[in-house]
Amino acid sequence: MSTPTAVDSARRPWLRTALAGAAPIVGALAGLAAIWYGVTYLVLSPQQRFLLPPPHEAFGAALGNPQLMGPMLDALGRTMAVAVIGLLIAVVLGVGYAVVMSQSAWAERLLYPYAVILQTIPILALVPLIGIWLGYSFPARVVVCVIISLFPMIANTLFGLQSASAAAHDLFTLNKATRWQRLVKLQFPAAVPSIFTGLRTASGLSVIGAIVGDFFFQQGAPGIGGLLRLYTQRLQMDALFTAITLTALFGVVVFAVFAALDRAVVGRWYGR
């Protein structure tokens, strides 16, 4: 299936792409470390230094301590599970909701306001209520995660479903396509790139949602958000920094995975 033009540029493009993609991130991390060291040694006095221990101490102490790292990684795993399950539910609900809205103008007028309300209510205001209704453990965490990541799925999918041209719709009308054929062979395929855009945004939000859920709902085995709260209360600075860094890395990895998935799938979709 390779085209003559595609062959030349296709020679190990992934390696170059990966390097080109990694360079700015590595640079940014190096800059961050430099600022960190600068603040620790040049801004803070030795008495204040516990507020921001230098990176090697902050990470070194925690990474070398299996009793700290074990629970931390377990907690991260639980948070990941919440984020992934929450994202999956958000994807199914969001795409389904958008499909229903796309089927008629009045369905959209009827249903869109709920999506907007979902988006505009500050989620933190809802959290206590969710706790009262669903308890303070796993299901509540997942629900928070779903609510936070749902709107981008709905909005992007709907935009995509409506993106097919009027002429393409005419083509389907002229060939007496059924509503189902129009959805499956025109609207949904046209929406694939937008769905992936939504997925990229929602995946990032689902990580935030999972951590927020951990933070508030502490029943059962803790997630990384729960540990963040615990370390803060105990002023365990090295553990706190390591946990924060882990969550940040987790977010970056999730974002990178979905960005790569987006490029790969959408690129293939259009035969790029």
Add this chain to the structure above:
Amino acid sequence: MTILPGNFARADPRRGTEENDLTTSTRALAVDRVRKSFATGTVALTDVSLTLDAGEFVSVVGPSGCGKSTLLRLACGLETPTAGKVTTSAASTSYVFQDATLLEWRTALRNVELVDELRGAPKAERRAKALGVLELVGLAGFEHHHPRQLSAGMRMRVSLGRALVAEPELALFDEPFGALDEITRLQMQTELQTLFRLKRFAGLFITHSVSEAVYLSTRVVVMSGRPGRIVADVDIPWDYPRAPELRYEAEFAAIAGKVSAALGQHA
């Protein structure tokens, strides 16, 4: 089918029909005193009558906004007339859009297959048909290319292929070559003419270009500016195939001049 002695041979309705009383059955499209106005109050067409028989290729020229596209949409039922009547006997109608209107996620082959797919034709059958049509429109070897990998002219060929695969008795063209560069455009005109000669559908072709209309058609219909009505109906004498050089002959210029004059008077 029995073979009758020469003198009594019934004319095949698909071929020469002049000596037969089959005009009603070969009429592909009849537009009868049609008026079309839109909810916005715009009157697109007033009192338009037009007939199109099998084997005819009629071009409609007119200033932009004169309702040419509306006429085409009426012909295939995408719009209904406000007054008057549109009838067609065509078992199958194809529509070629202004831009190629391909599904970007489908290869050329699968774009051509779409029509049969919507009709529920078996996969092997529709694939074989689509491959044949792609060869016909000069795209053999490009079956598995996506639209974005094809030039504008090739995309339009896929679009023509998609129209042909339905084996239309009536084919409607909404300025299909308007966005193409001059060289591609002339080439596509020649190819469309070849396809017409081969398939003998009844063609209704909308265009801005007088020379395109004269070169392609058996008849050219001129419309006035909005609200559109028909102001001239010019027969084009030449048989097919027509050589590209025909465009530079005096007779061609004379007919094109006649069409242009009608266009100029009613712009």
